[in-house]
Amino acid sequence: MTAETVPTGKDPADTAGPGGAAHGAEAPAGVPRWLLAQMRPFRPYIALHLLGSLVWQSLNAAIPLVVGLAFDAVLDQGGSAPDFGTFHAIVAGLLALVVVRAVGGIVATYCLESFASGLEREARAQVFASLLRKSQGYFNRRRIGDLSARATGDTESLNLMVSPGFDMAVDLALNVLMPIVFVALVDPRLLLSPVVFVVLFAVALAEHGRRLEPVSDLARERFGDMTAQATESVAGVEVVESTGGVDEERGRFAALATAYRDASVRQIRTQALSLPPLLLTLATAGALVHAVVLLRGGSLSIGELVAVLGLMGTLRAPTQLASFSLGLIYLGMAGAQRIKEVVDDPDGEDEQGGLHAAPLTGEVAMEHVTFGYEPGKPVLSDVSFRVAPGSTVAVVGATGSGKSTLLHLLNRTYSPDAGRVLMDGVATTEWDTRSLRSQIAVVEQDVVLFSRTIAENLALGAESGADRAELEAAARTAQAHDFITATEHGYDTVLGERGVTLSGGQRQRLAIARALVADPRVLAVDDATSAVDAVTEHELQRAMRQASAGRTTFLVTPRLSRIRAADHILVLDAGRIVGQGSHEQLLRDCSFYRRIFAPYLDEPAPAGPRTVGAREESH
Numbered sequence: 001m002t003a004e005t006v007p008t009g010k011d012p013a014d015t016a017g018p019g020g021a022a023h024g025a026e027a028p029a030g031v032p033r034w035l036l037a038q039m040r041p042f043r044p045y046i047a048l049h050l051l052g053s054l055v056w057q058s059l060n061a062a063i064p065l066v067v068g069l070a071f072d073a074v075l076d077q078g079g080s081a082p083d084f085g086t087f088h089a090i091v092a093g094l095l096a097l098v099v100v101r102a103v104g105g106i107v108a109t110y111c112l113e114s115f116a117s118g119l120e121r122e123a124r125a126q127v128f129a130s131l132l133r134k135s136q137g138y139f140n141r142r143r144i145g146d147l148s149a150r151a152t153g154d155t156e157s158l159n160l161m162v163s164p165g166f167d168m169a170v171d172l173a174l175n176v177l178m179p180i181v182f183v184a185l186v187d188p189r190l191l192l193s194p195v196v197f198v199v200l201f202a203v204a205l206a207e208h209g210r211r212l213e214p215v216s217d218l219a220r221e222r223f224g225d226m227t228a229q230a231t232e233s234v235a236g237v238e239v240v241e242s243t244g245g246v247d248e249e250r251g252r253f254a255a256l257a258t259a260y261r262d263a264s265v266r267q268i269r270t271q272a273l274s275l276p277p278l279l280l281t282l283a284t285a286g287a288l289v290h291a292v293v294l295l296r297g298g299s300l301s302i303g304e305l306v307a308v309l310g311l312m313g314t315l316r317a318p319t320q321l322a323s324f325s326l327g328l329i330y331l332g333m334a335g336a337q338r339i340k341e342v343v344d345d346p347d348g349e350d351e352q353g354g355l356h357a358a359p360l361t362g363e364v365a366m367e368h369v370t371f372g373y374e375p376g377k378p379v380l381s382d383v384s385f386r387v388a389p390g391s392t393v394a395v396v397g398a399t400g401s402g403k404s405t406l407l408h409l410l411n412r413t414y415s416p417d418a419g420r421v422l423m424d425g426v427a428t429t430e431w432d433t434r435s436l437r438s439q440i441a442v443v444e445q446d447v448v449l450f451s452r453t454i455a456e457n458l459a460l461g462a463e464s465g466a467d468r469a470e471l472e473a474a475a476r477t478a479q480a481h482d483f484i485t486a487t488e489h490g491y492d493t494v495l496g497e498r499g500v501t502l503s504g505g506q507r508q509r510l511a512i513a514r515a516l517v518a519d520p521r522v523l524a525v526d527d528a529t530s531a532v533d534a535v536t537e538h539e540l541q542r543a544m545r546q547a548s549a550g551r552t553t554f555l556v557t558p559r560l561s562r563i564r565a566a567d568h569i570l571v572l573d574a575g576r577i578v579g580q581g582s583h584e585q586l587l588r589d590c591s592f593y594r595r596i597f598a599p600y601l602d603e604p605a606p607a608g609p610r611t612v613g614a615r616e617e618s619h
């Protein structure tokens, strides 16, 4: 079995763990409890690791004894002939012990590595599954790079915490215990110094841990800051290069990398400045004085004194390594804290199951909806409308008036702060998220394509997948089929990173095709592209006409011809609806709307601020 097949019995996507399915349902556990719960599925590996280590350690001690027995069999026979029969039997036994020791070592190492990498993988799967459940608002409030640092660097720190951190801690415990047992065998009175040392050692380690905790947290945090900056700069490399901000970005990144280095150095310095080595020196001196006193009293031989000092000396390595091991464990705990913050955070939980799930006919309404991205700053205020299934609705208004935001409320990308968004008369907050979103498709202004094949990009539109015929049908409706088949491998052409190899118009048609794959009852298209050539514009218009047939369609567009053709037009001004109805009704009743279209109409525009939002087509 490999670490990849650790018997958790759960699909990573729905891995519950204590922070998985338990979102919000349980009282949040502390980091040690959370970690122990994460380790629970690996109990067989931990047990086998301990067993393998025990075999390895005990045979390590036993083998020299057996070698001694072999020597005794052939030497020092008191004048009689060497006993080669016994010698051979002991050598055979020795070989068997060496093999068993090797097997013990392999099992211990394998189980430890499986445990370490399995823990890392499970934590990573949990972070990722949890991120996929978060709402858009959650991501708006956080830095993407920091989240990806939690899914990568912090989960890796769990691995290092187990191997070598945890492994060394087990070895240390055994290595500290063994000499003490042997000192007791020499003379129980000599236990005084080592036992006092062990007690002080434990107290000093606890104190050391207390100092390590904040610096370990800081190191992990700085790692997150640095990753966040790198992610942002690389994602925005076009802007950075075109605005000549390369040097500034480099300086900013260098400052964060230095901050991370400083935090790591501080962590390592704290790790190095531990008290136990000093304590050990004092304990060794104490043991020497005590042994000399016993020697003078005649109850200890010189040989025993030397042995006791030798045994105290064997404590040096574990004492020094304890600090390193503790450092790794504290870094792992700091990483676990950051992972837990993501998986246990009920804020931003997006999915809600078990609520209303039904086929949608497409009646859409908003009742007194108010919404803002930040508290106290509404972007939409008291928005109300109702449209029948199959209607085409155009949303117009100045830039920043809240048009895109209104579309985002339809599929509950965001929930309103006040009022209700209703689909077939049921508030979106009452809908099962999956059912709702599988029937509402939103085509964003910024089309996101993945560096996969065109077919795979299109199939993302359907939750349970789609066959090639369905993809082609959607692509034909979106006027994308022809340019897709003209690419080198047609539907199997792999798009460049973020689909940059396609033109804006092509990307938009792919996005429309992707939205249509699921045959949604409500389609919302946020089309901000005003600068496309006449042929592309014609294609896009046809695409939209065909795509909107038979479904409720919301359209944000600067194109007058499409706005004019809509059944219902919503006019937004600074987040408020200032008019709604057909084009003719609005021209008659809404001065704001008349102002928008004034440049394209014969009648003179009333005085007032010029509002953008429409553009007459050139054909």
Ligand SMILES: Nc1ncnc2c1ncn2[C@@H]1O[C@H](COP(=O)(O)OP(=O)(O)OP(=O)(O)O)[C@@H](O)[C@H]1O
Residues within 6 Å of the ligand: 140, 373, 374, 379, 397, 398, 399, 400, 401, 402, 403, 404, 405, 406, 528
């Ligand atoms: N994710 C976000 N977080 C915070 N504020 C946002 C976010 N998205 C939009 N806004 C703000 O909300 C307001 C409305 O933006 P929105 O994109 O809905 O307007 P719009 O009418 O679609 O504009 P445009 O025509 O320029 O696309 C703007 O002030 C904008 O800065």
